[in-house]
Amino acid sequence: MELQEAKDKFVQAWGTLGSQWGINRTMTQIHALLLVSAEPLSADDIMEQLQISRGNVNMNVRDLIDWGLVFKVLKPGERKEFFSAEKDIWKVFKQVVKERRRRELEPVFGILEDVSKVEGNPDNPEYKAFIKPIQDIQKIASRADSTLETLTKADENWFFSTLLKLLK
Amino acid sequence: MELQEAKDKFVQAWGTLGSQWGINRTMTQIHALLLVSAEPLSADDIMEQLQISRGNVNMNVRDLIDWGLVFKVLKPGERKEFFSAEKDIWKVFKQVVKERRRRELEPVFGILEDVSKVEGNPDNPEYKAFIKPIQDIQKIASRADSTLETLTKADENWFFSTLLKLLK
DNA sequence: TTATACTTTCAAAATTTTTTGAAACATATT
DNA sequence: AATATGTTTCAAAAAATTTTGAAAGTATAA
Numbered sequence: 001m002e003l004q005e006a007k008d009k010f011v012q013a014w015g016t017l018g019s020q021w022g023i024n025r026t027m028t029q030i031h032a033l034l035l036v037s038a039e040p041l042s043a044d045d046i047m048e049q050l051q052i053s054r055g056n057v058n059m060n061v062r063d064l065i066d067w068g069l070v071f072k073v074l075k076p077g078e079r080k081e082f083f084s085a086e087k088d089i090w091k092v093f094k095q096v097v098k099e100r101r102r103r104e105l106e107p108v109f110g111i112l113e114d115v116s117k118v119e120g121n122p123d124n125p126e127y128k129a130f131i132k133p134i135q136d137i138q139k140i141a142s143r144a145d146s147t148l149e150t151l152t153k154a155d156e157n158w159f160f161s162t163l164l165k166l167l168k
Numbered sequence: 169m170e171l172q173e174a175k176d177k178f179v180q181a182w183g184t185l186g187s188q189w190g191i192n193r194t195m196t197q198i199h200a201l202l203l204v205s206a207e208p209l210s211a212d213d214i215m216e217q218l219q220i221s222r223g224n225v226n227m228n229v230r231d232l233i234d235w236g237l238v239f240k241v242l243k244p245g246e247r248k249e250f251f252s253a254e255k256d257i258w259k260v261f262k263q264v265v266k267e268r269r270r271r272e273l274e275p276v277f278g279i280l281e282d283v284s285k286v287e288g289n290p291d292n293p294e295y296k297a298f299i300k301p302i303q304d305i306q307k308i309a310s311r312a313d314s315t316l317e318t319l320t321k322a323d324e325n326w327f328f329s330t331l332l333k334l335l336k
Numbered sequence: 337t338t339a340t341a342c343t344t345t346c347a348a349a350a351t352t353t354t355t356t357g358a359a360a361c362a363t364a365t366t
Numbered sequence: 367a368a369t370a371t372g373t374t375t376c377a378a379a380a381a382a383t384t385t386t387g388a389a390a391g392t393a394t395a396a
Contacts, residue, residue, distance in 0.1 A: 003288055013275075020272045022191075080371085115174040118170070118174035130174065130178075160311045162334050222343085247393085249343080340393100345389085356377105
């Protein structure tokens with residue numbers, strides 16, 4: 001397989017994965033492209049390689065920057081801005097976990113807390129049928145959340161070697 | 169807060185979370201509704217409570233059954249089918265992890281393996297810039313995958329107590 | 337066998353999400 | 367100050383996804 005073909009396949013696969021997980025396909029494709037580029041790329045480079053418009057590049061690169069996955073790079077003597085992705089994959093992984101937790105999971109934890117304050121008679125089967133799963137979700141969510149929080153602060157080798165040792 | 173209001177809020181929040189994570193909003197809403205219902209519900213019940221069409225209910229319930237999160241319940245004497253959600257939240261969590269791994273993560277692992285066979289000179293910076301992140305992703309993915317596989321087979325208390333002890 | 341009760345399918349419609357591209361904006365150069 | 371180079375915005379268009387609803391399908395009862 002040619003390098004270019006392999007890059008294309010990877011960009012494609014990353015894009016598909018992104019969209020299946022609720023992240024804009026183009027955003028993850030740009031991320032993939034920058035991830036495997038030896039040099040930082042300009043908006044024009046990205047436009048050309050992915051065959052997308054300037055506005056699309058601009059918006060999605062901004063989102064990637066907001067997510068902390070991509071950085072502007074200024075080349076001395078050049079007026080253009082260039083973009084480079086964070087190459088430390090463990091950092092990338094932690095950053096994605098951190099952001100999704102903050103943006104999407106935390107609001108749900110808030111709502112769970114909120115609705116678990118519902119008034120009702122503990123003997124009412126309707127009430128019990130509601131409160132039980134809510135409490136169970138809260139319990140698992142808070143445990144999972146602690147694990148994720150640890151993960152977002154941990155060193156890769158420590159985290160996995162600890163984990164894999166324990167779970168064996 | 170009234171029970172009905174709390175249910176609605178929960179259904180709403182679960183639907184939003186689902187769509188943010190790439191799962192059909194209605195599918196997760198139906199799941200939420202069944203999760204907090206004391207009794208199994210018929211297609212008509214779901215149509216009424218969520219104000220959606222019969223076709224929509226049918227398709228999304230089928231998907232939930234495919235995911236292993238919902239089951240048909242036949243009430244003696246009734247011609248209608250009723251539906252009930254798996255109420256053991258740990259099982260639900262494991263099932264979702266298992267299915268997404270199988271449907272969405274596994275194909276990507278295949279592609280990573282595929283593209284990592286790319287030919288190239290190990291001294292070529294372009295080649296190195298490609299192969300390094302791919303290998304790093306493979307390494308983290310395979311470690312994460314082992315953890316997830318363990319999770320899908322584990323008992324809740326064992327899994328989290330082990331985990332939280334270790335990560336402290 | 338025919339009628340009734342319910343479920344499934346799927347093309348078309350509605351909705352949501354993404355993308356475009358041109359105008360406005362910003363900054364550097366002549 | 368005028369021009370050139372590059373970036374950002376956002377309303378409109380395009381594309382993708384979801385939903386509808388009526389017709390076809392299936393099974394039970396009369």
